[in-house]
Amino acid sequence: MPNMSTKKVSMPEQEPNIRNKNFLEVALGYTEDMAKEEAQRCLQCKHKPCVAGCPVNVQIPEFIKLVAEGKFEEAYEKIKETNSLPAICGRVCPQENQCEQLCVRAIKGESVGIGRLERFVADWYMKNAQQREVKIKKSNKKVAIIGSGPAGISCAGDLAKMGYEVTIFEAFHTPGGVLMYGIPEFRLPKDLVKKEIDMVKKLGVEIKTNMVIGKVYTLDELMNEGYEAIFIGSGAGLPSFMGIEGENLNGVYSANEFLTRINLMKAYKFPDCDTPVWVGNSVAVVGGGNVAMDAARSAKRLGAEKVYIVYRRSESEMPARLEEIHHAREEGIIFKLLTNPVKIVGTDDGWVKGMECIEMELGEPDTSGRRRPVAKKGSEHVLDIDTVIVAIGQSPNPLITSTTAGLDSHKWGGIIANEETGATSKIGVFAGGDAVTGAATVILAMGAGKKAAKAIDEYIKNK
Secondary structure, three states: OOOOOOOOOOOOEOOHHHHOOOOOOOEOOOOHHHHHHHHOOOOOOOOOHHHHOOOOOOOHHHHHHHHHOOOHHHHHHHHHOOOOOHHHHHHHOOHHHOOHHHOHHHHHOOOOOHHHHHHHHHHHHHHHOOOOOOOOOOOOOEEEEEOOOHHHHHHHHHHHHOOOEEEEEOOOOOOOOHHHHOOOOOOOOHHHHHHHHHHHHOOOOEEEOOOOOOOOOOHHHHHHOOEEEEEEOOOOOEEOOOOOEOOOOEOEEEHHHHHHHHHHOOHHHOOOOOOOOOOOOEEEEEOOOHHHHHHHHHHHHOOOOEEEEEEOOOHHHOOOOHHHHHHHHHOOOEEEEOEEEEEEEEOOOOEEEEEEEEEEEEEEEOOOOOEEEEEOOOOOEEEOOOEEEEOOOEEOOOHHHHOOOOOOEOOOOOEOOOOOOOEOOOOOEEEOOHHHHOOOOHHHHHHHHHHHHHHHHHHHHOO
């Protein structure tokens, strides 16, 4: 019998005043009984609306039915048919805006907890099963992948299963891209990312680190090395700044730098060891997206007494996931909404000591559909802080496009690529993920990687 409860089975979590002092995962995951109970809420709709909302086309009702029957390993294999990184997607995908948004159960209550079930299945498999050996007939055709983030890993995994010799060129010393350096440990444990990447390596994918393409090799040089095609999944790692006075002061970070330092320098082990990342007593994070929430919650965990989210619109315009906003509030993050920085104030020796702000009010909608913030005269004030973290967006690094003749890009830096195939203006070169769209979600990048893998296969076969 279906479970007709209108509410999802609750996910156990650490208490807010405990978790805001450590980097352990906030959500603790389902037990087997919880997972089966939640899976029984799925109505097994014949038209499967949830699948249409998944960028990698996971057969959602099918894997959930297997969970309800207690067939967890089979459920994992079903997910893996189309999703290379289920443990990651179960944690960081915005399911509420994708598969769960289209769930029939959401019409008269809460949707089925698709993301929670995907996480459970992946975690259960890693703990209780062994990866099955995949027999692959190699084609001796070589493909190069630039970047080992979600787009590159997804593309590499699919191409490896097709028989291609795949080499990933990663600029950092640790593979994983944004999964390793951009998402905090308390949302996505690094050991888990390493396990997911190891599973892709077992398919025969080679990963070369410390390879900054555009410096070590150009794309043309890779082609001359015998690669039949190249996929660019280099992400969007170039931070945006506000362009206001004081952004060069000591104590000002981009969110990209701040989170990268924490993840790759293992500051998330604080307070069990000294952290190499400096955080003051009072921190202002400028922005309202998921990255801003990640930075604010990380600063709190590193010992900051007060952490502010400074956002120029209201909460309803915030692009961050509702869950992230909720968790941040629970953990003591202070929200300064309808507030815009105009100047960062420094000490005589060049350190941050405050931020001049002005209050805003919402006017007419802009081109994005959100109401445009307008400054309120006479509302200027100073926020006493000693650290500023700027989280207002990122764009692709121009290194590859600036060193590659014939590779067209937008003025803002994104590579111009076909939405369905990832094909670029340069023959044999494909691109996808944040390198094309600018900063977006993990699952959209994975979807782009899968589409490109299919297109690369067709290109090489017809070459």
